[in-house]
Amino acid sequence: MYPSKQRQLVLRQRPTGLPTEQDIELAEGDVKPPQPGDVVIKNLYLSLDPAQRDWMNDAVSYLPPIAIGEAIRSTTLGQVVASESDALAVGDFVIGLATNAWEEYSTTPAEQLEKVDNSEFPLHYHLTILSGAMGLTPYFGMLKLGLPAPGKTVLMSAAAGGVGSIAGQIAKLHGCRVVGIAGADEKCQFICDELGFDDAINYKAVDDLTAAIAEKCPEGIDIYYDNVGGETLDAALLNLAQGARVVFCGAISTYNADGPVPGPFNYWQVLAKGASVHGQMNLKYADEYPAAIEQLKAWVRSGELKFAEHIVEGIENTVDAYRMLFTGGNKGKLIVKIADPD
Amino acid sequence: MYPSKQRQLVLRQRPTGLPTEQDIELAEGDVKPPQPGDVVIKNLYLSLDPAQRDWMNDAVSYLPPIAIGEAIRSTTLGQVVASESDALAVGDFVIGLATNAWEEYSTTPAEQLEKVDNSEFPLHYHLTILSGAMGLTPYFGMLKLGLPAPGKTVLMSAAAGGVGSIAGQIAKLHGCRVVGIAGADEKCQFICDELGFDDAINYKAVDDLTAAIAEKCPEGIDIYYDNVGGETLDAALLNLAQGARVVFCGAISTYNADGPVPGPFNYWQVLAKGASVHGQMNLKYADEYPAAIEQLKAWVRSGELKFAEHIVEGIENTVDAYRMLFTGGNKGKLIVKIADPD
Structure with a gap:
């Protein structure tokens, strides 16, 4: 189950310098109904990555620029709340690498998502150290x-x-x-x-x-x-x-x-x-993601890999938090928690 | 046998832009007497390469800058006229990769030189297509x-x-x-x-x-x-x-x-x-030079590799010729012939 409307962080104009609330506006938008093969994801955590700043420019990069009027493309961790795919069921936790956006609900082809097994580690580890x-x-x-x-x-x-x-x-x-x-x-x-x-x-x-x-x-x-x-x-x-x-x-x-x-x-x-x-x-290494994640899990389990997370709460604080990446305000991987799992 | 004096192209000041005769002067200098292990080479052909322009600057590169007052470092093809080494005899043709200079006689450790077998190809091929x-x-x-x-x-x-x-x-x-x-x-x-x-x-x-x-x-x-x-x-x-x-x-x-x-x-x-x-x-590939030269010879022999040489005559025309590299005046590898073999 999902609402018809949601809050999204929408690109209004291309930033010059650090992104501001004039560049990226928290606005109401529609939740896109799923097509066959899609799932609707309730986003729980948003990833804040330097690469997104590049996607906000009108420049040739490895992904196309984010269009004006679109929500900011992002890696997110969320929970499936509606599924038109046999591959994922309601309740599943999923991560999408640059497939989703800074928004409450993303509608995404199931084949672009990875299912997360959250039995061993805290859920947000899968967005920070164990992936992305x-x-x-x-x-x-x-x-x-x-x-x-x-x-x-x-x-x-x-x-x-x-x-x-x-x-x-x-x-x-x-x-x-x-x-x-x-x-x-x-x-x-x-x-x-x-x-x-x-x-x-x-x-x-x-x-x-x-x-x-x-x-x-x-x-x-x-x-x-x-x-x-x-x-x-x-x-x-x-x-x-x-x-x-x-x-x-x-x-x-x-x-x-x-x-x-x-x-x-x-x-x-x-x-x-x-x-x-x-x-x-x-x-290039998509085939090797599962093996890589297993290795990362093993290092985290043994304590050989230490890491810091910086978790901000509330979708309304996302742009503020994002600027920290460039001013050195964060210590460790920066993510925003926007909802609890069902 | 070699004279005590010779003509050399000496760096007088670091060029700004294209090198001129004020930067590089044709001057009389001494022929350096050989130490044990050295040979004296009568240079027959000088190589004119873009990299030399970089060595004329006072900059960090893969070889040190040419010092003011020194002859311009160069790859040359020449003939041994005196030998203090068992490895090379008077009359041998040799090539030195960036070991010699724009001068009539270079004195160089034999171990830094490669002996040239000139039985099959014209001598200057060994400075152009077959080496350097x-x-x-x-x-x-x-x-x-x-x-x-x-x-x-x-x-x-x-x-x-x-x-x-x-x-x-x-x-x-x-x-x-x-x-x-x-x-x-x-x-x-x-x-x-x-x-x-x-x-x-x-x-x-x-x-x-x-x-x-x-x-x-x-x-x-x-x-x-x-x-x-x-x-x-x-x-x-x-x-x-x-x-x-x-x-x-x-x-x-x-x-x-x-x-x-x-x-x-x-x-x-x-x-x-x-x-x-x-x-x-x-x-990095010094060990593979002999195999590389054999392959280049095979391609030249079969006609699979074609090449152009641009041969200027006379040491006094070297600086003039060198500027052509940057103005596009040459077609093919540029060398200067300064003497005939004995």
């Missing part, structure tokens, strides 16, 4: 593109964030020395003391990030995991070891820029160091 | 980094140049469809009619290079071989197919720039297309 941006992104980014191995030096950007904190721990689990970059002493302490990183740099407390990286990575960086782009990427490029691999997972420092953003000024270092840059696209 | 920048660079760049395979679409920048013309033909030999970019109709005709490229774009004759590439590569580019950087790279990035590979071999459009050059404005496409960028460093 916080789980699968660092898993595939580090293991398929970074190729961690004992003795390698890893530099992790946005190391206290959802992706960086997990990618760094996965590198540690594979024998690497891992140095994290974060924007506060307290975050640096968190990644070293609680997550087991070897060292950390508070980029806001250093004058010369290139020199600070050189000091912490005296033999150069073998794997640079890039979540941020911009000046941090440029500083990392000047410290690459021969044959280094750059995992290009995101560029959060540039998402709110006004106008075209140039690539790194030190792009030449990719040639000078015989290095490589690998753009991350999880969809 | 024109032979090994496209060979390793295409085969180790581009990974050509039947059905793939290759876009080749600077397609009529020394590297591009060979890299494109190697892709053709591996079943690819190859589209070349060049700066004159006559060059486009050359690569299609004589080298067997499938199609060509005269970038000077199109208003919108991005659209021109889209028209010639309607299913996207699988392999972009980048010799030029700049606007051509940006146009190529907007046309990448999912999972595309960019071979980053050079960036000739930027070498004469005044001040820092940003990376590509469309760098984001590397992520959006799950693509990768691979900086080329031939030294």
